[in-house]
Amino acid sequence: MPVTGLALHQLWISFRLLLVVGAILLASLPAALLPSALTPSLAGAPPDALGWYAIALAAALLLVAGVAAATIALERRRGTAGWLAVRAVPRATILLAWFVAFSLLVVIAMLPAGLVGWFSLQNGLPPDGLLPFMAALAGAAGGGLAAISLGLLAGSLLGPVPAALATLLLAGPPLLGAATGQWGWVAMPGGGLAVLAGLETARRPIADALLAAGVAMALSAVLLVLGMTAFRRAEL
Amino acid sequence: MRLLRPAAIELRDLQALGPGRPDALRGIDLSVPVGARLVLVSRPDEAASTLLRVLAGLVRSTRGHVAMAGLARADDTPRGWARRVGYVGPQPAIYPWLSPAEALALAGRLAGLERREIGLRVGEMLDRFGLADVASRPLSRSGPMVAQKAALAATLITDPEVLLLDEPLRSVDPDERRRLLELPPRRLTVAIASRYPASEEGIVNQVAFIRDGRMILHGSVAELQTHGLPLSVRGIEQLADRHLATADRRPMAGGASRAAIST
Numbered sequence: 341m342p343v344t345g346l347a348l349h350q351l352w353i354s355f356r357l358l359l360v361v362g363a364i365l366l367a368s369l370p371a372a373l374l375p376s377a378l379t380p381s382l383a384g385a386p387p388d389a390l391g392w393y394a395i396a397l398a399a400a401l402l403l404v405a406g407v408a409a410a411t412i413a414l415e416r417r418r419g420t421a422g423w424l425a426v427r428a429v430p431r432a433t434i435l436l437a438w439f440v441a442f443s444l445l446v447v448i449a450m451l452p453a454g455l456v457g458w459f460s461l462q463n464g465l466p467p468d469g470l471l472p473f474m475a476a477l478a479g480a481a482g483g484g485l486a487a488i489s490l491g492l493l494a495g496s497l498l499g500p501v502p503a504a505l506a507t508l509l510l511a512g513p514p515l516l517g518a519a520t521g522q523w524g525w526v527a528m529p530g531g532g533l534a535v536l537a538g539l540e541t542a543r544r545p546i547a548d549a550l551l552a553a554g555v556a557m558a559l560s561a562v563l564l565v566l567g568m569t570a571f572r573r574a575e576l
Numbered sequence: 577m578r579l580l581r582p583a584a585i586e587l588r589d590l591q592a593l594g595p596g597r598p599d600a601l602r603g604i605d606l607s608v609p610v611g612a613r614l615v616l617v618s619r620p621d622e623a624a625s626t627l628l629r630v631l632a633g634l635v636r637s638t639r640g641h642v643a644m645a646g647l648a649r650a651d652d653t654p655r656g657w658a659r660r661v662g663y664v665g666p667q668p669a670i671y672p673w674l675s676p677a678e679a680l681a682l683a684g685r686l687a688g689l690e691r692r693e694i695g696l697r698v699g700e701m702l703d704r705f706g707l708a709d710v711a712s713r714p715l716s717r718s719g720p721m722v723a724q725k726a727a728l729a730a731t732l733i734t735d736p737e738v739l740l741l742d743e744p745l746r747s748v749d750p751d752e753r754r755r756l757l758e759l760p761p762r763r764l765t766v767a768i769a770s771r772y773p774a775s776e777e778g779i780v781n782q783v784a785f786i787r788d789g790r791m792i793l794h795g796s797v798a799e800l801q802t803h804g805l806p807l808s809v810r811g812i813e814q815l816a817d818r819h820l821a822t823a824d825r826r827p828m829a830g831g832a833s834r835a836a837i838s839t
Contacts, residue, residue, distance in 0.1 A: 342685065346671065353673045419669030422634045426663045427686040576634045 343429060343437035344444075350420075351441060356407055360442070363403045364449035367396035368456035390465075391521070393457050394537035397480055398519035398530065401446070405487035405511050408442045409503035412495030412571075422576035431576075432568040435492055439564060442488045450481050465539060475549035476539055479532020482556030483518070486529040487511040489563035496570035529556040583607040583643075584738050584765035585631065590640035594626040601627060602789030604640070608765060608782070610737075615776045616769045617812050618786035624769035625666070627786065628740045631767070632663035645737040659687055662731035666743040668723035672716035676707045676726040679715070683730035694733075701729040705756065720747040728756065741768045754779060774808050783807070785816045792816045 351357040370392035412435065415421040421434055454477045458470065465473065490511050494503040517523035518530030519537055526534055531552025535545050542548060585608040594600025600623050608614050618624035629635040631642060642648070645660040670679045680701055684694035702708045705725045715723045724745050731739065745753045757779045759766060770776050773783065783800065785793040793816035797807060803818070805811035 342682070346682075349673065350671060353671075419665055419667050420671055422632075422665070423669040424686070425634065426632050426661075427683060429686055573636060575629075575636075 343424065343434060344440045346424075347438050347441035348444070351411070351445070356411065357445060360404050360407060360445045361449040363400040364397070364446065364453050365456075367400040368393065368453040368460070370396050371457040371460040390461055390539060391519075391537045393461065394480070394519040394533045395516065397453070397536070398483075398515040398533050401480070401484035401487055402508055402512055402515055404442060404446060404484060405491040405507050406504040407491075408438065408488045409491035409495040409498075409507040410500040412438055412492050413498060413500040413503045416496075416574060416576055417500065419576070425576050431572045431574075435496065435568050435571045436564070439488060439492055439567075443485050446481060446484050446488070450477060450484075469539065472539060472542065472545035472549065473536075475546045475553075476532055476536035479526075479549035479552035479556065480530075480536055481532070482553035482560070483515055483530045483532050486556045486560040486563060487515060489560040489567060493563050493567035493570060496567050496574050526552045527555050528552070529559050531555060584610045584612070584645060585767065586641075586643040587631075588641040590627075590630065590637055590642060592626060592630045592635055592637045594622050594635075599789045601630065601637075601786070604786070604789075604791045606784060606791055606794060608767065610763060610765055612765055612782050613780040614765075614767045614782040614784055615773050615780040615807075616767055616784050616786070617771075617773050617809055618769075619788070619809075619813070621771050623786045623789060625742050628663065628742045628767065628769050629665075631740055632661070634663070659734050660736055661738045661740065662734065662736035663740040664727050664731050664742065664744050666746070668715070668720075668727035670715060670723065670727055670730065672723070673714050675710075675712045675714055676702060676705075676718075676722065676729070677711040679726050679730050680733050684733050687734040689734065697733045701733050705729045706752075724748060725756070732759075737763060737765065739764060739766045741766065743769060743771065750775065771809075773812060774806065777807050780807075783812050783815075785812050787813075787816070793819055795819075 348357070351360070371389055412421075415434075415438070424434055425431055454474070457477075458473055462469065487507070491503070491507040494506045497503070498506060514523065514528055515530040515533060518528065518534035521534065521537055523530065523534065525531065526548040529552075532549055535542060535549045535552060539545055585606065587604050587606040590601055590604040592601040604627065616624040616627060618627075626635060630637050631644060647660065674682065677698055680698045681694050684697060689697070702711050705728070707722065707725055707729065710718045710722055715726060724747050728741075728744060739759070741757075745756060748756065753775075757768075766780075768776055768780060781797050783793065783795055783797060784791060793812065795815060800807055800811055800815055803815060805815055
């Protein structure tokens with residue numbers, strides 16, 4: 341799809357691609373630098389390496405969502421989205437192309453970030469913890485995609501800075517709340533991060549992570565449809 | 577003299593919101609025949625730009641009917657528009673890392689042209705717009721003049737039937753600008769939004785004037801000359817006032833007055 345290629349190239353040229361990928365890769369640093377917990381975390385205790393890993397991932401995904409919001413608002417303001425629209429590229433396709441571009445970057449960056457996390461944290465996890473770890477990461481990525489969809493919706497309605505701020509304000513509590521264990525309910529967009537943070541003690545991590553991923557993907561789809569509707573009505 | 581030629585642009589009771597103005601367009605009626613070269617002037621200046629942006633589908637109208645090149649404007653952009661209607665805004669709005677050749681090829685590809693045809697037309701446009709020397713250089717390194725020429729060339733590559741130009745080629749030398757805007761095909765209809773209509777002398781043959789969101793004049797350049805008025809905002813406004821003051825004027829749906837039009 342040429343529009344996704346344009347979006348990725350624009351992210352590359354403007355260094356936002358490096359920012360997005362770099363932020364997610366940097367999120368694995370706490371896992372690599374902090375000692376792995378050998379004992380299960382207690383409620384109210386400071387987060388262990390796994391907890392910090394989840395918090396750093398949540399922060400990185402929030403940053404990506406904020407960048408997505410500002411990007412689509414900038415595309416509208418600079419007229420580049422309009423340049424495509426007057427060439428019969430459907431507006432929904434333009435928005436979807438940006439979603440695919442950001443989602444690709446998140447998924448690609450989470451692979452090495454997950455590898456670093458796994459090799460650094462596996463000592464503190466159960467012996468058969470790889471599959472639950474991967475499922476929790478997938479759930480976390482789902483939360484990230486929902487945050488990106490929210491960012492694209494905000495960017496379709498607001499200017500770059502207000503859109504980024506609105507995205508951080510709306511997506512921040514569920515993602516960071518889940519990662520810090522404040523919101524322990526897994527059937528929510530940030531549920532994958534909650535599963536990841538509590539992976540040492542989780543009783544059915546794979547089921548919880550898949551539930552969280554499903555909820556996040558469903559919410560993402562709803563937000564994308566809303567975003568497309570807003571983008572269709574937006575001034576380009 | 578009323579013309580019975582088919583209309584390339586047909587607007588009925590068009591209303592739209594403008595940037596910071598809730599009533600930028602308040603019921604515009606306009607019928608531009610095929611092959612006409614129209615300069616759109618407005619008070620305030622943004623209304624003419626807003627009208628072109630509505631026609632291009634970049635701004636939604638709140639009411640009214642728009643048809644161009646025989647197609648009714650829908651909310652979303654149908655495939656046919658890409659080939660039939662072209663729009664160039666005051667800013668080139670092309671990704672600055674694209675070179676003129678890449679921008680033209682992309683425009684051709686998005687419009688559904690075949691690869692071979694794209695190659696031929698890109699070469700033709702680069703020569704016509706004097707862009708061959710900078711064809712492979714990113715627009716960000718070539719300056720605004722090249723970017724504006726590339727934007728117009730990328731629009732003309734699909735050979736549109738209706739061309740909407742919002743303050744086009746302002747960075748280009750006036751003689752060169754005139755040469756580039758003297759577009760030969762007779763079936764091509766051009767509407768230019770301009771704050772400096774005198775610079776469109778020799779390029780356009782019709783004038784339209786929007787005041788306070790209403791179309792109050794649609795006439796010919798020849799009529800301006802008949803009244804000894806210059807092709808300027810002041811001259812066009814004076815002609816509009818004379819029409820409004822004339823007792824036998826024929827009111828239109830939007831309160832406009834139609835002058836004799838000859839193309």
